[in-house]
Amino acid sequence: MYIDTHAHLFDKQYELDLDEVILRAKQNKVDEIIIPATDISTTEQAIKIAEKYEGVFVACGIHPHETKAWDSSIIMELENLAKHPKVIAIGEIGLDYHYDFSPKEIQIKAFQEQLELALTLDLPVIVHNRESDADMKEIITKYSALGLKAQFHCFNGSLEDAQYYISLNHIVSFTGNITFKKFDFLRDIAKQIPLNKIMIETDSPYMSPIPHRGKRNEPAYLSLVAETLAQLHSVSVEEIAEITSANAREFFSLRNINKPILVYPLGEALYINVTNRCNADCVFCSRKGDAVINGFSLRMNKSQELPALDYIKEIGDPKKYSEVVFCGYGEPTIRWSVVKEIAEYVKASGGKTRLNTNGHGNVINKFDITEEFNGRIDVVSISLNSTDKEQYSKLMKLPEAYFEEMINFVKVAKMKNVEVVLSVVDYPEINIKLAERFARNVLGVSFRLRSYF
Ligand code: SF4
Ligand SMILES: [Zn+2]
Ligand SMILES: [Zn+2]
Incomplete structure (x- = not known):
């Protein structure tokens, strides 16, 4: 008011x-x-x-x-x-x-x-x-x-x-x-x-x-x-x-204040908010809550989702950022064709890209999207969440079969020309040491701990 x-x-x-x-x-x-x-x-x-x-x-x-x-x-x-x-x-x-x-x-x-x-x-x-x-x-x-x-x-x-x-x-x-x-x-x-x-x-x-x-x-x-x-x-x-x-x-030109945020800076990187939709419903995700990062509300309903060109206009010169990250509160691979188009622009303009995903993009899109990573995605960061199938399923409120799906995604992504990182959230119930060992020794990829917000 x-x-x-x-x-x-x-x-x-x-x-x-x-x-x-x-x-x-x-x-x-x-x-x-x-x-x-x-x-x-x-x-x-x-x-x-x-x-x-x-x-x-x-x-x-x-x-x-x-x-x-x-x-x-x-x-x-x-x-x-x-x-x-x-x-x-x-x-x-x-x-x-x-x-x-x-x-x-x-x-x-x-x-x-x-x-x-x-x-x-x-x-x-x-x-x-x-x-x-x-x-x-x-x-x-x-x-x-x-x-x-x-x-x-x-x-x-x-x-x-x-x-x-x-x-x-x-x-x-x-x-x-x-x-x-x-x-x-x-x-x-x-x-x-x-x-x-x-x-x-x-x-x-x-x-x-x-x-x-x-x-x-x-x-x-x-x-x-x-x-x-x-x-x-x-x-x-x-x-x-x-x-x-x-x-x-x-x-103060605050008229568009309720317009969803498309891009937002975080540290040296620029983050891209492509969707709030997700096939999962993680217990630690505030996607359905206030969804605020860095003072920006990332809330976005489906009708507010915009085409790649709107994002490209807001990104400007991607070389100004350490990387351009597809993230936000939602699963970006749900809008893979838009992510792909934005990533092509970033790469063609000399920038770097990272895709943060839950690793379910192949089931969501009904084809192997990692085949399209080459030349578009530099780093793919996949949420491991847990090394235990049952806990994974409980945390994400999804059937246990999605655990295998995510592991397969890691394996196929690893064969492409991208850096693969597995991440877990520092949520109290998660065994972080075990997750790190699993990522590095069993799957042979990098590991990252994400803070739980
Ligand atoms: S996969 Fe990511 S966006 Fe989806 S519910 Fe879990 S934390 Fe939220
Ligand atoms: Zn004053
Ligand atoms: Zn004054």
Whole structure:
């Protein structure tokens, strides 16, 4: 329902209970949270958090307070960090003449260079502005003409300023201070701004709304900001949620957020999510649960499965990755013809491929698919799961005959020009040592232990 467009969740104050903070946010209908970083190190921290939780995104940038040691090479670092799929904006950036932690000229230089980066990367910006209105207006006017999209976060200026920024197609966003007793002037401004130009935020851990003022703020309190706005505009709080979330989705290009993830980076590799379907139903598989890896939900129903070309477009240059892995929550060989086509593209473009499979691809496809591995698949990683037929059948909820099928798959794959790896999940009931010996000594292939998520 809500999107908290500004929460500094990397702050030390969340060190001990971030899991609970995120859980409370979800319980209070905050579906998405954007973490604006303040420097390089907090950008890295914010990315780690976004990788862990679904619906959490990052803005990368250098806050005006942190620009003292500005050096233009920082732009390259930011550009690199912005490549992460969860980075959706440049921020927070801007000017702050109240605290004056960094000299004005440096603040302006850093701000302008980051605005240029945003334009190059076609990303919106999150702007911090305090007692710097004249310079801010001049700079924003200049870059608006070049297509800049800005959010004036924690808006605290005049009605004229707000109207000016809106006239340039920017958005203002309100935080907990609109609930403060002495802030009638701000409520008065918020009342006069059309709802399609407003976003909401908590600015956590600061700006706690009444009745939490003075304590640590968190995204779960966002509804208090929404309630005040609802009263001011004489609409329901649901309407505020709907409009401000639609504004945020549009502004940060989150519109396709419920579209299934086709490719996702993990370490140095790129993973391909071809299907959620599987002929097995392993006890340790969260395929039917939340299916979240690295902050991305891999949920995908059959009607959302897409042809090879859509994957190829998203892969781009496969040489950027150590390997391209067909994996996800589901058995990729169910869509062997699509895997084959993507693998052909990756190989022709100089990349490496790995197929993670349960080894049932030949029964599924009713022919020996390993005959088609040559030149397409470099490594095939097959789930051994157990060396015991009965346990294998119980773990995968399949007839025991599938154990033989998997072993045969290993044997035929071994005869092709591919590296064969057998893997087991570090699930408590599985005898890992025995599995390793079986893989290496009995079948003569490599072995890999997969972590159980
Ligand atoms: S074979 Fe893989 S995708 Fe299928 S149920 Fe088992 S763990 Fe999940
Ligand atoms: Zn700020
Ligand atoms: Zn902030």
